[in-house]
Amino acid sequence: MPENRAVTYVGPGQVEVRSIDYPKLELANGPGVNPANVGRKCPHGVIVKVIATNICGSDQHMVRGRTTAPVGLVLGHEITGEVVEAGPGVEFIKVGDFVSTPFNIACGRCRMCKEGKTGICLNVNPDRPGSAYGYVDMGGWVGGQAQYEMVPYADFNLLKFPDKDQAMEKILDLTMLSDIFPTGYHGAYTAGVTVGSTVYVAGAGPVGLAAAYASLLMGAAVVVVDDMNTQRLNQARSFGCETVDLRSDASLVDMVDEILGVPEVDSAIDCVGFEAHGHGANAAGEPAVVLNDIMTVAAAGASLGIPGLYVTGDPGAIDEEAKVGSLRVRLGLGWAKSHSFVTGQCPVMKYNHGLMMAILNDRAHIAKAVNATVIPLEKAGDGYRDFDQGVAQKFVLDAHHLLGT
Numbered sequence: 154m155p156e157n158r159a160v161t162y163v164g165p166g167q168v169e170v171r172s173i174d175y176p177k178l179e180l181a182n183g184p185g186v187n188p189a190n191v192g193r194k195c196p197h198g199v200i201v202k203v204i205a206t207n208i209c210g211s212d213q214h215m216v217r218g219r220t221t222a223p224v225g226l227v228l229g230h231e232i233t234g235e236v237v238e239a240g241p242g243v244e245f246i247k248v249g250d251f252v253s254t255p256f257n258i259a260c261g262r263c264r265m266c267k268e269g270k271t272g273i274c275l276n277v278n279p280d281r282p283g284s285a286y287g288y289v290d291m292g293g294w295v296g297g298q299a300q301y302e303m304v305p306y307a308d309f310n311l312l313k314f315p316d317k318d319q320a321m322e323k324i325l326d327l328t329m330l331s332d333i334f335p336t337g338y339h340g341a342y343t344a345g346v347t348v349g350s351t352v353y354v355a356g357a358g359p360v361g362l363a364a365a366y367a368s369l370l371m372g373a374a375v376v377v378v379d380d381m382n383t384q385r386l387n388q389a390r391s392f393g394c395e396t397v398d399l400r401s402d403a404s405l406v407d408m409v410d411e412i413l414g415v416p417e418v419d420s421a422i423d424c425v426g427f428e429a430h431g432h433g434a435n436a437a438g439e440p441a442v443v444l445n446d447i448m449t450v451a452a453a454g455a456s457l458g459i460p461g462l463y464v465t466g467d468p469g470a471i472d473e474e475a476k477v478g479s480l481r482v483r484l485g486l487g488w489a490k491s492h493s494f495v496t497g498q499c500p501v502m503k504y505n506h507g508l509m510m511a512i513l514n515d516r517a518h519i520a521k522a523v524n525a526t527v528i529p530l531e532k533a534g535d536g537y538r539d540f541d542q543g544v545a546q547k548f549v550l551d552a553h554h555l556l557g558t
Contacts, residue, residue, distance in 0.1 A: 159299035160533040160550070162226045165218030166541075168534050173227060176200050176295065176303035178240045184225030186293025189279035196242035199307040201254065203552040204321075205328040206298045207231035208536050210358050210426075211462055215289055216537055219428060219469045222289035229298025230256035230286040231331040233324070234552075235317075239307065246307045251317040253330040253509070254304050255501035258284040258294055261309030272498030277305070283498055290466070298533060300552045312505050319513065324556065325520035325527070326512045328549055329363070334508050334519045336460045336499040337363025337424070341371055343495035344420035344458035348372030353409065353418040353450050355443045357385035357396075359523045359547040360460060361424035365394050366522040368420075370511070377412055379405075379446075381430065384545035392522050400434045409450050419455060421447035426461030427470075427478070438471050441480035448487045456493040463496070523547040529558040 154175035161171045178200075180186065180193040206229050215222040232254040239248055246252070258278075259271035265282065266274050273282035278292035287296020295303065304310060312330065314320040320327055341364050346352055350373045354365045357380035365376045369392070378389040379397040386396040397408045410416040423443045431439040447457050463478060470476040487494065511517035526546040528536050536548035551558040 155301065157299055157301045158530060159227045159296065160229060160530070162215055162222055162228055163224055166216065168216055168228065168537050170531055170533055173299065176301050178303060180294065183293065183295070184223045185289060187279045190293050195303065195305040196240040197307060198240050198303050198305040199236045199243055199246055199311070200238035201232060201234040201252065201302045201304055202237045203232055203234040203297060203300055203302055204555055205233045205324055206550045206552055207328055207332070208298070208533070208540055208548040208550065209332060210360060211288070213537065213540060214428060214462060214464070217469070217541065219467055220289045220464060221466045221468065226287065226289065227296035227299060228287045229296040230288060231328065231333070232286065232297035232302055232304070233328045233331060234302070237301070243307050246311050246313065250311075251314045251320045252311040253314070253327060253505060254297065254302070255310055255312070255505060256285045256332045257498055257501050258286065258292070258305060259310060259502070260306050266309070269500060269503055271500045271502050285498070298530070298550055300530070312502075312509060314509070315513070323512055325525040325549060326518060327509065329519045329523065329525070330505045330509055332501065333360050333363045333523065333547070334367070335501045335504040336360055337365075338367040338504050338508060339499035340364040340422040340424060340458035340460040341367040341420070342458070342504075343456060344422050345456035346371045346373050346420045349374045350420050351413055351418040352376045353421040353447065354378045355421070355423050355447060356380060356425035356461065357382065357389045357545075358424065362389060362523045363519060364422045364424050364458070364460070365389055366392060366519060369393060370517060375413060377409060377418065381436070382543045382545070384543065388524055388545040399432045399436070402433060405432065405446055405450060416450070417452040418450055419452060420458070421451040421455060422458040423447050423461040427463045427467060440470065440475050441482045444480070445483045445486070448483060448490065448492060451490070451492060453490045455490070456495065457487070459494060459496040460499055525549050527551050527556045527558055529554065
């Protein structure tokens, strides 16, 4: 079997690239694998040779020690590559196909999947609805920051690119289809962004930048992005966004008013999640602050998209309530303003084909917007460190040195 190297969580702030078993069409026992999933056979699955796999902010939560992820967990859920083996139950995906893998693992058979709610599939995680590769409490499916990956329910899950050569030419854009481009688009879509909208995006990390870019793609008139990081604010401005620096002592409402001439927006999107910090130069952790901010600046009747991650287990939280995901949210404010809230995993398959077509036809250039930066798989530790320090880059791991590293 070919060698299979993978990025592995070894403790708070630490990852290592280690040799792991070459994947089989069966879920073996290992760190984080739900006992009820051990030995689960996947004749409907394929083995993918990973061409590009990305570091995500969701991975960073685990690496910081802010979840209950076990040592030894193989990380990564953003996977693009070539099918090298197909199980006997795979009918339409073929060896040689070049594919994008949604980070959601979905069976295609349950009620949720049939309704298009692939982020909460009922059959892939014995503990709760919804699953993902390489993520804590998601069933134990092995992560995709590796050279080879097993993808179950391949006919349903995989998005096949029409032409491999064309796909390789646009690989830095297409690799964003596994998660952040659909996730950012989902945030904008669920926030009701449309032609002429004014939009507030909390957070200028890769998902926030993707949400801002998607908002402009959908016709927004003005997109205001906040952050406390100068590089990331500059990156948002590079493709036409207005920005708010939350290190300022000015009130958020006043800063929005200065940009728009009114103190509110039509749509607001939370792309930060539970590791949020309050305002000001010396702000401390305040996990509910972004939820309260977007309710504050969103107009009455607005929709709030919340792709930012919130968890039920956070050992590093500021208090006992926050450790189990109980936050001090001003729900009364949202209720009084008749806000609509949409939370949870993005159902990637709802958007990925359309976004692929936009990329292939030069209507979308998401890699430039998020500053996609290729590094070899072996340098994943450097990527995690730099990302944690706030660089305005989206790191793409070159698993087989086919992207120029």
